Amino acid sequence: xxxxxxxxxxxxxxxxxxxxxxxxxxxxxxxxxxxxxxxxxxxxxxxxxxxxxxxxxxxxxxxxxxxxxxxxxxxxxxxxxxxxxxxxxxxxxxxxxxxxxxxxxxxxxxxxxxxxxxxxxxxxxxxxxxxxxxxxxxxxxxxxxxxxxxxxxxxxxxxxx
Amino acid sequence: xxxxxxxxxxxxxxxxxxxxxxxxxxxxxxxxxxxxxxxxxxxxxxxxxxxxxxxxxxxxxxxxxxxxxxxxxxxxxxxxxxxxxxxxxxxxxxxxxxxxxxxxxxxxxxxxxxxxxxxxxxxxxxxxxxxxxxxxxxxxxxxxxxxxxxxxxxxxxxxxxxxxxxxxxxxxxxxxxxxxxxxxxxxxxxxxxxxxxxxxxxxxxxxxxxxxxxxxxxxxxxxxxxxxxxxxxxxxxxxxxxxxxxxxxxxxxxxxxxxxxxxxxxxxxxxxxxxxxxxxxxxxxxxxxxxxxxxxxxxxxxxxxxxxxxxxxxxxxxxxxxxxxxxxxxxxxxxxxxxxxxxxxxxxxxxxxxxxxxxxxxxxxxxxxxxxxxxxxxxxxxxxxxxxxxxxxxxxxxxxxxxxxxxxxxxxxxxxxxxxxxxxxxxxxxxxxxxxxxxxxxxxxxxxxxxxxxxxxxxxxxxxxxxxxxxxxxxxxxxxxxxxxxxxxxxxxxxxxxxxxxxxxxxxxxxxxxxxxxxxxxxxxxxxxxxxxxxxxxxxxxxxxxxxxxxxxxxxxxxxxxxxxxxxxxxxxxxxxxxxxxxxxxxxxxxxxxxxxxxxxxxxxxxxxxxxxxxxxxxxxxxxxxxxxxxxxxxxxxxxxxxxxxxxxxxxxxxxxxxxxxxxxxxxxxxxxxxxxxxxxxxxxxxxxxxxxxxxxxxxxxxxxxxxxxxxxxxxxxxxxxxxxxxxxxxxxxxxxxxxxxxxxxxxxxxxxxxx
Numbered sequence: 032x033x034x035x036x037x038x039x040x041x042x043x044x045x046x047x048x049x050x051x052x053x054x055x056x057x058x059x060x061x062x063x064x065x066x067x068x069x070x071x072x073x074x075x076x077x078x079x080x081x082x083x084x085x086x087x088x089x090x091x092x093x094x095x096x097x098x099x100x101x102x103x104x105x106x107x108x109x110x111x112x113x114x115x116x117x118x119x120x121x122x123x124x125x126x127x128x129x130x131x132x133x134x135x136x137x138x139x140x141x142x143x144x145x146x147x148x149x150x151x152x153x154x155x156x157x158x159x160x161x162x163x164x165x166x167x168x169x170x171x172x173x174x175x176x177x178x179x180x181x182x183x184x185x186x187x188x189x190x191x192x
Numbered sequence: 193x194x195x196x197x198x199x200x201x202x203x204x205x206x207x208x209x210x211x212x213x214x215x216x217x218x219x220x221x222x223x224x225x226x227x228x229x230x231x232x233x234x235x236x237x238x239x240x241x242x243x244x245x246x247x248x249x250x251x252x253x254x255x256x257x258x259x260x261x262x263x264x265x266x267x268x269x270x271x272x273x274x275x276x277x278x279x280x281x282x283x284x285x286x287x288x289x290x291x292x293x294x295x296x297x298x299x300x301x302x303x304x305x306x307x308x309x310x311x312x313x314x315x316x317x318x319x320x321x322x323x324x325x326x327x328x329x330x331x332x333x334x335x336x337x338x339x340x341x342x343x344x345x346x347x348x349x350x351x352x353x354x355x356x357x358x359x360x361x362x363x364x365x366x367x368x369x370x371x372x373x374x375x376x377x378x379x380x381x382x383x384x385x386x387x388x389x390x391x392x393x394x395x396x397x398x399x400x401x402x403x404x405x406x407x408x409x410x411x412x413x414x415x416x417x418x419x420x421x422x423x424x425x426x427x428x429x430x431x432x433x434x435x436x437x438x439x440x441x442x443x444x445x446x447x448x449x450x451x452x453x454x455x456x457x458x459x460x461x462x463x464x465x466x467x468x469x470x471x472x473x474x475x476x477x478x479x480x481x482x483x484x485x486x487x488x489x490x491x492x493x494x495x496x497x498x499x500x501x502x503x504x505x506x507x508x509x510x511x512x513x514x515x516x517x518x519x520x521x522x523x524x525x526x527x528x529x530x531x532x533x534x535x536x537x538x539x540x541x542x543x544x545x546x547x548x549x550x551x552x553x554x555x556x557x558x559x560x561x562x563x564x565x566x567x568x569x570x571x572x573x574x575x576x577x578x579x580x581x582x583x584x585x586x587x588x589x590x591x592x593x594x595x596x597x598x599x600x601x602x603x604x605x606x607x608x609x610x611x612x613x614x615x616x617x618x619x620x621x622x623x624x625x626x627x628x629x630x631x632x633x634x635x636x637x638x639x640x641x642x643x644x645x646x647x648x649x650x651x652x653x654x655x656x657x658x659x660x661x662x663x664x665x666x667x668x669x670x671x672x673x674x675x676x677x678x679x680x681x682x683x684x685x686x687x688x689x690x691x692x693x694x695x696x697x698x699x700x701x702x703x704x705x706x707x708x709x710x711x712x713x714x715x716x717x718x719x720x721x722x723x724x725x726x727x728x729x730x731x732x733x734x735x736x737x738x739x740x741x742x743x744x745x746x747x748x749x750x751x752x753x754x755x756x757x758x759x760x761x762x763x764x765x766x767x768x769x770x771x772x773x774x775x776x777x778x779x780x781x782x783x784x785x786x787x788x789x790x791x792x793x794x795x796x797x798x799x800x801x802x803x804x805x806x807x808x809x810x811x812x813x814x815x816x817x818x819x820x821x822x823x824x825x826x827x828x829x830x831x832x833x834x835x836x837x838x839x840x841x842x843x844x845x846x847x848x849x850x851x852x853x854x855x856x857x858x859x860x861x862x863x864x865x866x867x868x869x870x871x872x873x874x875x876x877x878x879x880x881x882x883x884x885x886x887x888x889x890x891x892x893x894x895x896x897x898x899x900x901x902x903x904x905x906x907x908x909x910x911x912x913x914x915x916x917x918x919x920x921x922x923x924x925x926x927x928x929x930x931x932x933x934x935x936x937x938x939x940x941x942x943x944x945x946x947x948x
Contacts, residue, residue, distance in 0.1 A: 043367050046826055053517075055302070057302075060303075065285075066301075068464060069221075069222065070213075070705045071214070071216070071219075071220035072213020072214065074385070074386070074434070074496060075219065075387075075463075076385050076386070076463070076466050076862075077466045077861060077862035077863075078388060078465060078466065078861075079861060079862055079863050080630070081861075081862035082466070082862050084385055111213065112211075112212065112213035113212070113214075114690040115212070116212055119266075121208075121211065121212070121215040125211040125212065128207075128211045129204065129207045129208070129211055130203060132201070132203075132204065132827045132828065132831055134204065134207055134210040134211055135435075135660035135661070135662070135831060135835065136384070136385070136432070136433065136434045136436075136659055136660030136742070137206075137207075137209070137210030137211075137432075137434065137660070138213050138217065138384070138385040138434025138435060139385045140210050140211055141213045144211065155434075159473060163870040163871055163873070164870075164871065166870050167869045167870050167871045168869075169869075170383075170385060170862070171384050171385070171837070171870075172382075172383050172384055172435050172437070172867060173435060173660045173831070173835045174831075174834055174835035174836075174837070174838035174839060174868070175831050175834070175835060176838070176868075176869075176870045176873055177834060177873070177877060178831060179870070180870070
């Protein structure tokens with residue numbers, strides 16, 4: 032488990048960029064994103080896959096990156112919050128989060144955005160219930176769940192395209 | 193007066209960083225050469241530390257420091273915001289589950305974690321107290337060494353302090369109906385999604401400290417004393433906390449990390465796990481006995497409240513929570529006789545600290561529930577009994593204190609209307625209504641500096657911590673309003689004690705009022721400089737010129753501030769600087785050390801449905817109406833209001849610590865301790881404000897971020913009672929507890945028993 036522990040080479044594509052790196056076999060995808068790749072937008076909180084702060088997209092599906100070993104992500108396509116904006120332009124969801132006030136302290140926001148992005152990809156026109164169920168794995172202690180739902184629905188309704 | 197920015201809801205200042213992942217929280221800051229730290233704790237609450245062997249841990253590759261009490265100055269340095277009772281590391285004895293006995297710093301997290309496991313601590317578990325009853329047992333072990341409070345007659349007990357408030361003669365009061373009940377409120381934790389994070393680095397002949405802290409200047413003061421350094425040599429960086437809720441007000445592990453950094457001569461950082469935050473911060477549990485006297489027409493005759501707050505092993509700010517939280521226990525009512533006794537009771541548990549509502553939700557839960565019982569016993573409508581007793585604006589409902597500062601009945605009537613109080617109820621449903629009050633800040637000191645730059649853009653230095661409440665946005669709105677700058681030309685600088693002027697603290701919903709007034713004053717100082725400039729440029733007397741809300745009015749024309757600033761500054765350019773100061777001095781004779789600057793008032797009304805098969809409570813409609821004076825940013829006000837309400841639903845319906853016999857928290861972490869998710873929300877949430885512009889803050893605003901949490905429990909329990917006929921007096925109202933109560937109709941006998 033120490034510095035001398037086993038490592039394996041992996042190749043992952045993060046936000047469109049191919050990265051080849053040597054990772055400790057016991058390190059999670061979250062560890063590697065934050066510590067090795069210095070993509071600190073993805074947040075660390077509960078470490079047991081309950082809070083959703085570390086949500087990232089792996090091959091189009093959302094994953095709690097604290098529960099996935101980095102070596103399991105070998106070859107995968109990963110999207111983190113840093114990959115949502117394109118050429119300095121916020122994504123419709125990011126803009127909607129801003130406009131609807133869906134971020135307070137902001138710590139859960141990266142995970143919420145990724146989860147919402149995946150939700151809309153699978154269901155472009157969700158109902159309120161579907162949004163709330165879809166984002167139930169992403170805790171917000173500030174309690175701006177209603178604003179988050181509003182933001183997702185605004186994007187679904189084309190308000191932010 | 194027209195307003196351009198006040199009362200609008202522009203996008204959050206700092207929002208861009210929050211939606212792009214660029215916002216840096218403490219754990220996101222990586223100093224080169226930083227060492228990762230891990231705490232060493234024991235698997236029980238109270239233990240005598242026999243010996244600590246760090247030899248194996250020190251051999252783990254990458255380990256640079258294993259520090260125990262033996263490596264720290266003697267006597268062990270102690271600190272705390274109220275009492276200096278908390279050691280930097282446990283010395284001789286641990287006091288609660290999670291009390292660290294050593295810290296490891298290593299090149300990597302892996303090494304630190306491995307070494308922390310290899311620190312061999314020989315210890316002997318000692319008898320300990322985890323409940324009010326156990327702590328008060330005459331044979332109970334003492335949590336605190338009596339020598340820490342010499343001359344205190346209570347030093348040989350686990351009662352840290354008693355707080356007595358009252359007026360009138362409760363014993364002589366004649367009541368037609370007396371209701372007496374006991375209530376309990378659980379230990380709950382803040383569960384900020386950002387776990388606390390600390391970092392320290394030697395910096396020249398001083399030290400730099402990073403902390404996700406609400407009170408950077410208070411931390412600076414404590415560190416300066418502990419390290420015997422001038423304030424100017426302690427630089428506290430306080431990046432925006434990822435949620436605070438009171439749990440990040442006061443110094444926790446910063447001293448430990450600082451001593452480690454100084455010892456090893458390198459930056460050291462400690463990022464707590466969520467589980468460790470459970471062992472670092474919580475709200476005080478409380479057992480409350482309330483005896484309420486009513487006249488036959490429902491008028492309150494007396495309130496007799498005894499509240500035992502179970503605080504933790506070290507005081508932190510907990511005793512202030514008890515004193516200040518219990519002080520308005522009789523509620524926003526005119527009550528002729530009141531007797532409140534609140535006790536801070538030490539226990540071998542996580543030190544309790546400030547938590548949104550600051551000791552008020554505990555007593556509010558009991559007192560408001562008891563008023564419902566009285567209404568039922570007297571056959572008076574539960575809304576009506578509140579309106580009959582509610583203090584009207586200007587009433588000195590707490591004698592010799594700040595009188596009622598709002599049209600509170602307006603909020604109550606609006607909440608009743610929104611919940612449909614008089615409308616027929618569906619089957620299995622019930623309604624509840626409750627009111628809450630909290631004293632605002634009793635002292636305060638907020639300095640600010642505003643710089644109007646040559647192009648009309650503005651930099652505001654304000655030492656508030658923006659932990660989500662949106663302080664940056666509100667200060668930017670004030671500066672924009674007063675100086676006529678567009679919002680996107682305003683920068684707010686916070687979180688660095690070396691460059692931002694002193695602010696006492698970010699708590700008690702004070703920042704819009706205190707720092708807001710300070711920023712307003714700084715802007716007004718710039719306005720008066722602009723006025724002098726305009727007078728000079730036009731060769732006029734200053735008395736002919738006014739500057740207000742970004743507009744310079746001369747006898748013959750109106751100019752923008754920029755139109756005066758540019759020629760006024762001339763070729764060299766430069767800037768105008770304004771300073772602000774908002775001060776609320778202490779009043780030594782006041783029981784709280786000062787009368788509140790304002791009251792937070794909230795009325796919450798709930799419609800709930802109870803599933804008799806599972807005991808599950810569904811909140812069908814949650815109405816919250818807060819008296820906010822003036823909503824400077826209506827969306828942020830709504831979000832604070834809803835956020836407080838949802839947090840209130842947490843301790844009302846699901847949250848509580850569970851202990852085992854060794855005082856270990858059995859539900860550490862997110863799997864076994866549930867907070868509200870998007871699936872636990874009220875089916876409908878209606879948040880409204882009462883705005884009469886009658887607050888002491890800018891443009892008539894009041895603080896408002898805690899109000900909607902205060903009376904959630906009483907309103908929900910009242911709705912459950914209304915739906916089922918069952919009165920439950922212990923929180924949380926988990927499905928199991930509600931279901932069990934539904935199975936035991938015997939409980940029902942208790943309802944009327946106390947009513948005479």
